[in-house]
Amino acid sequence: MITDSTPSWTAAFRSAVVSSHERIDLFELRAFSGQTLRQIIRLDGGGSALRIRLSNRYGKEPLHIGGARLARRTEGSGIESGSDVPLRVGGAEDFTVAVGEEVVSDAIEGAVAAGDELALSLWLPEDTGLSTYSAVPLRTGYAVPGNALSAPTFDGAEGLEELATRHFISGADVLAPAGTPVIVAFGDSWFEGTGTTPDTDHRFPDLLNDRLRAAGSEGWVVNQGLSANRLLTDEIGEHALARLERDALDVPGVTHVLVHFGLNDLGIPGQEAYPDPAPVPSAAELITGLTALADRLHAAGLTAIVTTVGPYKDTIFDGYSTPEGVAVAREVNDWIRGAESPYDAYADLAAAVADPADPDRIHDDYDSGDGLHVNDAGAQALADAVDLTTLKGRQLLNA
Template identity: 65%
Template sequence: MTTTWIAAHRSAVINPHEAFHLFEPRGFSGQTVRQSVRLAGGGEALRVRLSNRYGKEPLRIGGAHLAVRTRAGGIDPASDTPLRFSGAETADVPVGEEIISDPVELPVSAGEELTVSLHLPDDTGLSTYSAVPYDIGYAVPGDQLSAEDLDGAEELPLGHYLTGVDVLAPEGTRIAVAFGDSWIEGAATTPGTDNSFPSQLGRRLTRGWIVNQGISGNRLLTDEIGDHLLSRIDHDVLTVPGVSHVLIHIGLNDLGLPGTIAHPDPAEGPTAAEFTAGLTALADRLHAAGLTVIGSTIGPYHGTVYDGYDTKTGQAVRREVNAWLLGDSHPFDAVVDIAAAVADPDQPDRIRTEFNSGDGLHVNDAGAKAIADAVDVTLLDL
């Protein structure tokens, strides 16, 4: 099996010592939750991955169905298929664990949109979530797994429990994992359009595809929103079926917001030497697993709320790290100059106006396309 869709999950609580939440946490009880996925690649069968990795209570799955999406939360009833887990239509996911459904024989192709509906009969507690879903999810009371439409549904801006879809692809199919922060995840691109830069880059590939393991707010060196990148390698890269390449963007949060989200007071961030040592450790661990590793320069962020949080050294460190990445001593197989692709040529610490999502920190759909277009697809060579 090869992964065709994935979403990196994180705890509903950012800092357990302060119980601070970046997004309003929530749970479910006696409800059906329906979420959509857009497949990056196709195959002759598929299976679904569910997670209770950060849950505080056992997760009871009263039923799970797979169907072809029609519109919003609607499905094609003729395609509605129960998922089974070790032959059963119900499952219990212990705290900290994940489960994989039995394979379903269903030919699917790249770009196809499916829905996964979960009946959650018991109180779930605060859920593990993904912050930037590929589309809006829906929740309704009771068991409505096979409902063609979900009337009066509550819209869910975050993803819950669903962490991956694998397909039975042709032998030798290889994929790239896009790994990093909000620029990977696609924050500020238009929801439901699949316009993150890894997705737009993936549509340029003629073989293989890219799956997204970005976490908005993620850091290279320290935990804050999600485990830091160095600690995510085993779970979020090495266990992904079919991975052969890794495409990385990280650093904005280490350098721009070195304090905590709960207490964003000015704080000292890592030095350039500390950050490059972290990138070297990252590349070395991925290379040791036999993967091709593509780094990238750190995107511009001047003119954002981050300006008031660090000690004004973050931009200087970013420039020093980027110069190292563009030189000859970095440890990557190749480096993509993401910063140059979207920077204002007159003020290179800022995002160009036409690529600015409006917050000065993230790129819009056009900016994501500019990044995707800046990548030499032969670097992936999937």
């Protein structure tokens, strides 16, 4: 139970970002010029005020934002009449985000709640260059020519584009009572939500939040999943050990971290997409990396919860699954389930969605169709596999 009602800035939404200058082109790469972007944020938690984080971390040019507005979203690209307000940085409505930097907006007063859907509109008068972006947000965004910051909807606008990627937005914070538990889902596509239905909030972290709210929890989960991300080596985004500080330890209010990594270290993607794949790591190497993650989380005073590596034997992706890699995943999962793991707890995601007749593959009822990612029902099974008592603090686990 929260005992200190003093409000403090607390993460209420996160969207892990990557560079458009990655050497492997798995996702749509975009630049914008003379356009307005309208992108949707669904809050995982609420508070008495809100601020937005905008990122030009991987940009090669300064990001000039000629204006920004925040409004309550109705449906599609529509916004609630009279709800839009200017988003300012340092008091200015026209501002620039320097190369490699992130800015935090001025506070917008007014209560917001978990589940609120907000539309953030950005007027981009100049060429942005390739954007800092989130690859699989599973939330449709919109772009139209010209300055359309306060347009009630973009529907039917000439030149309207629908976007499967999210650009320049890395998070939102709320003023919430100090000590509000925040769980960071720090992992790969199994957390980001690949395979679940877009625009429905059926990702594993979303459904875990539903369980927490139904149980009366004061805390919530924010999603820092990154599709194609690895534990040990860079591929899409910096590897987990390199991005841990930014995407987990520095998240305002973080108390717990859920970890899922290993699939993309073990997978050997086809030569066309990955011209120079890293070798399959040994179980010892993955265990060393997971142990290093746990040690750093504990050094920061956080509860560390690891999840088993998901089954993937029958994936359709050429060359991704090998007998060698599947055997390593089994060995790592045995370690996660055993007494030698340094984590405070584990969630057996692999067992939750595995085919009982062949535990190395995803059960047909939970398979998104690619043999690597779960569908909506699978994401619900993952959320149901988490023991909610493990999200209440290390003192409870060690009692």
